[in-house]
Amino acid sequence: MSQVPETLHYAESHEWVQDNGDGTVTVGISDHAQESLGDVVFVELPEVGQALAKGDEFGVIESVKAASDLYAPISGEVVEVNEDLEDAPESVNESPYEDGWIMKVRIDGDIEGLMDADAYQASIETDA
Numbered sequence: 001m002s003q004v005p006e007t008l009h010y011a012e013s014h015e016w017v018q019d020n021g022d023g024t025v026t027v028g029i030s031d032h033a034q035e036s037l038g039d040v041v042f043v044e045l046p047e048v049g050q051a052l053a054k055g056d057e058f059g060v061i062e063s064v065k066a067a068s069d070l071y072a073p074i075s076g077e078v079v080e081v082n083e084d085l086e087d088a089p090e091s092v093n094e095s096p097y098e099d100g101w102i103m104k105v106r107i108d109g110d111i112e113g114l115m116d117a118d119a120y121q122a123s124i125e126t127d128a
Contacts, residue, residue: 002032002124005097009111010120011073016097017111020104024079025111028101029061029070029092032124037063040092044070045081046103052076054113059102061092070102074111080104 008016014033018026034040042062052058052072059070081103085091092100115123 002030002035003097004031004117004121004124006117008097009073009114009116010123011071011114012123013071013073015071015073017073017114019111024104024106025074025076026101027073027103027105028096030120030124031096033068034093034096034100037061037068038065039063040089043085043089043092043102045083045085046078048078048081050078052078052105072105073114074105074107075109076105076107078103079106 008018010016010030014030016028016030020026040061040063044060046058052075054072054075056072057069058072061068061070082101084099085102094100
């Protein structure tokens with residue numbers, strides 16, 4: 001069973017969002033998503049300074065099974081990317097909520113419209 005931390009918010013496209021309390025959020029993919037992908041071998045990161053609108057494709061994650069697009073769960077500007085993923089993309093599998101984060105974004109607006117942990121858990125159980 002996938003881990004779904006209660007402190008995070010989730011998009012239907014399986015990205016998680018952590019509010020950093022300073023106008024920025026950290027974004028990654030959920031434990032459920034990394035389990036579905038299998039062994040991650042490459043993560044295409046967005047550019048620092050890139051403007052994102054909610055729903056925009058911002059990168060690609062490749063595994064031994066498939067390549068999947070990554071979608072912005074919120075609107076804002078990319079202020080940092082996890083460059084460690086270039087040499088260690090398996091961090092997404094090993095630690096999706098800590099070491100496997102993908103980007104930090106200075107948000108435009110708020111994170112309303114994302115699912116809480118209970119709603120996300122219910123949505124992935126429906127998909128199963």
